[in-house]
Amino acid sequence: xxxxxxxxxxxxxxxxxxxxxxxxxxxxxxxxxxxxxxxxxxxxxxxxxxxxxxxxxxxxxxxxxxxxxxxxxxxxxxxxxxxxxxxxxxxxxxxxxxxxxxxxxxxxxxxxxxxxxxxxxxxxxxxxxxxxxxxxxxxxxxxxxxxxxxxxxxxxxxxxxxxxxxxxxxxxxxxxxxxxxxxxxxxxxxxxxxxxxxxxxxxxxxxxxxxxxxxxxxx
Amino acid sequence: xxxxxxxxxxxxxxxxxxxxxxxxxxxxxxxxxxxxxxxxxxxxxxxxxxxxxxxxxxxxxxxxxxxxxxxxxxxxxxxxxxxxxxxxxxxxxxxxxxxxxxxxxxxxxxxxxxx
Ligand SMILES: [Zn+2]
Numbered sequence: 069x070x071x072x073x074x075x076x077x078x079x080x081x082x083x084x085x086x087x088x089x090x091x092x093x094x095x096x097x098x099x100x101x102x103x104x105x106x107x108x109x110x111x112x113x114x115x116x117x118x119x120x121x122x123x124x125x126x127x128x129x130x131x132x133x134x135x136x137x138x139x140x141x142x143x144x145x146x147x148x149x150x151x152x153x154x155x156x157x158x159x160x161x162x163x164x165x166x167x168x169x170x171x172x173x174x175x176x177x178x179x180x181x182x183x184x185x186x187x188x189x190x191x192x193x194x195x196x197x198x199x200x201x202x203x204x205x206x207x208x209x210x211x212x213x214x215x216x217x218x219x220x221x222x223x224x225x226x227x228x229x230x231x232x233x234x235x236x237x238x239x240x241x242x243x244x245x246x247x248x249x250x251x252x253x254x255x256x257x258x259x260x261x262x263x264x265x266x267x268x269x270x271x272x273x274x275x276x277x278x279x280x281x282x283x284x285x286x287x
Numbered sequence: 288x289x290x291x292x293x294x295x296x297x298x299x300x301x302x303x304x305x306x307x308x309x310x311x312x313x314x315x316x317x318x319x320x321x322x323x324x325x326x327x328x329x330x331x332x333x334x335x336x337x338x339x340x341x342x343x344x345x346x347x348x349x350x351x352x353x354x355x356x357x358x359x360x361x362x363x364x365x366x367x368x369x370x371x372x373x374x375x376x377x378x379x380x381x382x383x384x385x386x387x388x389x390x391x392x393x394x395x396x397x398x399x400x401x402x
Pocket of ligand 1 (some may be wrong): 361362363364365366378379380381382383
């Protein structure tokens, strides 16, 4: 017997993501899905971002990690609520994992919830977490080829953070090539060139992010 | 890794649907996979050979994959075109870049067979 389905493989995930999205809208809470390849400096960037935004916003973090709790400990030290999801080897978070940790937070008293996704650009792009926005971190040391290689991620992103611009002189990364590639994939994508290490360019990003969360709260 | 996770989702869906339709053993599954999903057919096939060890599947259960290229539609002039190399989201006719993805994101279970 043949059974016709015609249904999305990730339909169950999409349904849970939809629930999360509705809940976040109801609470006026900005859910951000932060993604990058390994080594892009995402955790340091997140740490510096949190230290700055916590002056303006009530923020919490969901830390996705394949196995360790190191990153979550770094964030907890800032006095920010953080829950860690161990994926036990899986390469991405899914919506059910996020839904299951939401009760750990006081959602009525938050403005911004950041999910630090597992470090790679392929799998997390396929799994909707119910986020309002995907933010992709790319670093100058990774080379220009990440953008054409993973177009979906850059197309779906709501913002791009180009990290490690202090290392630009020591890499073959080209800003004009990045601009040209983005022009093909996602024209108008908000882009912030910065260095989490030196702090250069961080203010512009922090302002933009805070405004996004404040706008959502007012809606 | 990506493909294994996708195939695990496939097993979840199939287990539920097979139960609903009183199918004890699945013999064939047909998927449509868009190029933009970065799911490689060979890796999907490999993941399937691992997962079909479960009692839900007949030992020789087969996975058929139909691949779909990425296609876009221009928001300015309406032309439809193949997005070359999964990358050129620019209208070949008018140069517009408000391109809607109309094909290439599929990860669809078309049907399954069993008894
Ligand atoms: Zn056009």
